Amino acid sequence: MSEPLEPTAAPVPGRSAVLAPLPVMKPIFGVVAGLFTLALLYQPVYWLRGEVEWGWAYAAQLAALVLIAAATIVGAAAAWTNRTWVDTTDNTLHQRFVGREQVISLDEPTTAELTYKPPSFNASLSGTWKVLVRRQGELTMSVSTPWVADITDVLRILQPSLARNPGLPKDDRTREALASLTTPSLRDHPGEPS
Numbered sequence: 416m417s418e419p420l421e422p423t424a425a426p427v428p429g430r431s432a433v434l435a436p437l438p439v440m441k442p443i444f445g446v447v448a449g450l451f452t453l454a455l456l457y458q459p460v461y462w463l464r465g466e467v468e469w470g471w472a473y474a475a476q477l478a479a480l481v482l483i484a485a486a487t488i489v490g491a492a493a494a495w496t497n498r499t500w501v502d503t504t505d506n507t508l509h510q511r512f513v514g515r516e517q518v519i520s521l522d523e524p525t526t527a528e529l530t531y532k533p534p535s536f537n538a539s540l541s542g543t544w545k546v547l548v549r550r551q552g553e554l555t556m557s558v559s560t561p562w563v564a565d566i567t568d569v570l571r572i573l574q575p576s577l578a579r580n581p582g583l584p585k586d587d588r589t590r591e592a593l594a595s596l597t598t599p600s601l602r603d604h605p606g607e608p609s
Contacts, residue, residue, distance in 0.1 A: 422498070431572035432457040434563040440494040448487035455484045499558050501572045506579050508548055510556055515554055521576040521583060525550045528585035529570070529592050529599075544598060546573070549585075570596050 422435035458477065461467045498511045506521045519525065526549050533542040544566035545559035558569050574593050575582055584590035588599050 426572075428505070429502065429504045431503060431575070432501040432568065434558075434568050435493050436497055437561045437564045440561055441491075443492040444487065444491040448484070448491040451480065451484040451487050455480050478537065493562065497562050499563060499569070502575065503575060506576055508556060508558075508573070510558065517554065519548055519550055519554060519556045521548070521573070521580055523580050523582055523589070525580060525583065526585040527573055527583050527589060527593075529566070529589040531598075548573075566598060567596050580609075 419432050421433065423433045426432050458467075458480070463480055467473055492513050496511065496513050498509075500509050501507065501521065502509060508521055510517045521527075523525060528547045528549070529544045531542055532545065541560075543559050543561075545557055546566065546569045548556045548558070560566050563569055570593050573583070574596065577593060592598055
């Protein structure tokens with residue numbers, strides 16, 4: 416599909432609902448990317464004024480600023496363009512980001528695994544739910560919060576694929592989550608697979 420996909424809550428013939436990042440991600444990443452890009456673009460003003468002492472410290476600072484600005488621009492692009500959906504005709508999972516599309520078949524031997532990663536620095540924040548879709552010898556596709564608003568939406572678009580691939584869930588927790596469209600309790604789902 417080459418047409419731009421807008422997020423949809425309901426499926427249409429031949430395609431599941433189209434999932435997108437949380438709407439709040441757009442302004443957050445946009446503002447952060449804008450601030451770091453402005454800081455980077457302002458560097459020549461420092462040079463022209465003679466306010467910069469060139470040395471290893473400034474070179475490291477400038478390199479870090481370039482990397483952070485680039486990363487936040489990529490994050491902003493993802494927040495605006497990331498889309499995930501299932502083509503129900505071909506039974507394929509699609510993920511589009513800045514015009515680039517990845518596709519993975521959901522037919523056998525593909526597996527899907529629901530994982531949870533607790534927050535690394537602040538226990539009051541929610542962790543990250545992720546669905547890893549793997550096809551032996553091919554690519555692995557990852558769909559996670561906050562790049563989709565709710566991980567149960569990912570389970571919902573994958574659920575019809577169980578009819579064509581009963582072995583899609585990699586483990587019992589994922590099978591239960593796909594059947595019930597709920598995430599397991601965190602006590603029963605301690606974290607990332609090893």
